[in-house]
Amino acid sequence: MILVTGGCFQGKTAYACKTFGIGREEAADGAVCPPEEIYKTKLLFHFHEYIRRLMETEESFSLEALTRKNPEIILVTNELGYGVVPTDRFDRAYREKTGRVCCQVAREAKQVHRVVCGIGTVIKGG
Amino acid sequence: MLLLITGGSGSGKSEYAEKMVLRLQKMPRLYIATMYPFDEECRLRIRRHRKMRAEKGFKTLECYTGLKNADVTGYGTVLLECMSNLTANELYQEGGAKERCAEEILAGVHRLLGQCEHLLIVTNEIFSDGVDYDPETRIYQKYLSEINRQIASMADAVVEVVYSVPLVHKGNPEEMV
Numbered sequence: 001m002i003l004v005t006g007g008c009f010q011g012k013t014a015y016a017c018k019t020f021g022i023g024r025e026e027a028a029d030g031a032v033c034p035p036e037e038i039y040k041t042k043l044l045f046h047f048h049e050y051i052r053r054l055m056e057t058e059e060s061f062s063l064e065a066l067t068r069k070n071p072e073i074i075l076v077t078n079e080l081g082y083g084v085v086p087t088d089r090f091d092r093a094y095r096e097k098t099g100r101v102c103c104q105v106a107r108e109a110k111q112v113h114r115v116v117c118g119i120g121t122v123i124k125g126g
Numbered sequence: 127m128l129l130l131i132t133g134g135s136g137s138g139k140s141e142y143a144e145k146m147v148l149r150l151q152k153m154p155r156l157y158i159a160t161m162y163p164f165d166e167e168c169r170l171r172i173r174r175h176r177k178m179r180a181e182k183g184f185k186t187l188e189c190y191t192g193l194k195n196a197d198v199t200g201y202g203t204v205l206l207e208c209m210s211n212l213t214a215n216e217l218y219q220e221g222g223a224k225e226r227c228a229e230e231i232l233a234g235v236h237r238l239l240g241q242c243e244h245l246l247i248v249t250n251e252i253f254s255d256g257v258d259y260d261p262e263t264r265i266y267q268k269y270l271s272e273i274n275r276q277i278a279s280m281a282d283a284v285v286e287v288v289y290s291v292p293l294v295h296k297g298n299p300e301e302m303v
Binding site: 003005007080081082084085096097106112123124 | 133134135136137138141167251252253254255257259263266267288289290291293
């Protein structure tokens with residue numbers, strides 16, 4: 001498992017596709033794909049949106065299931081939580097949840113990359 | 127020694143800070159708690175952090191405002207969490223330091239440093255989501271960033287935690303251990 005994170009519009013998915021040799025058409029969009037796609041795809045981008053959708057349908061993310069069914073997956077996520085605490089309750093819960101899930105994923109991942117201005121830095125497992 | 131730990135919310139800052147405290151092995155340990163229990167959500171958060179500290183041998187000192195009145199003499203390791211709450215308390219609470227919050231808090235940090243062996247301070251990156259906040263919130267961001275910069279300049283080491291991964295911006299936290 002590999003985690004790629006960074007701010008929005010930093011070229012994270014393009015960086016991940018290029019770095020790991022994956023065609024964009026092979027990548028799943030976490031904002032719209034069927035939930036079970038995460039267990040099949042090589043790369044899932046908008047992972048934070050995937051988490052949001054799980055929260056909206058009151059499902060929980062299982063790292064154990066993902067590790068078992070798709071251990072080589074590359075997850076691309078926005079790095080949330082660098083702003084003032086949102087006033088909306090769901091927004092607060094969502095950014096908190098994304099943080100906790102991504103911490104879990106990062107601990108499990110063999111590599112973590114952080115992308116700024118399209119440039120990736122390996123911050124774990126380099 | 128002074129270690130400043132920063133990062134986004136939910137990035138694993140507290141967990142990293144507590145791990146460092148355990149590795150430092152300087153007893154006794156004090157936790158300075160700053161979150162005022164406004165509502166159920168705060169109380170839940172406080173409970174989550176209390177659980178993380180359970181059995182780690184921390185004493186807890188609640189300090190919502192007036193950090194420079196805190197007495198930590200005799201403690202080996204002090205963990206202050208977190209600067210973003212303390213700053214908001216000083217700015218918004220009745221009896222808080224208001225526009226003097228940065229100098230009052232920094233005076234408190236200096237005092238703590240003189241009283242204990244290791245001081246770890248957790249703060250928060252609230253500066254880069256591109257949202258234009260109201261003037262009051264912008265002032266809060268300005269004060270907190272000033273406090274963060276001042277503490278970072280004094281600190282032996284500064285670490286940013288990204289989804290549980292520590293990135294070292296200054297010094298070497300391993301040298302503290």
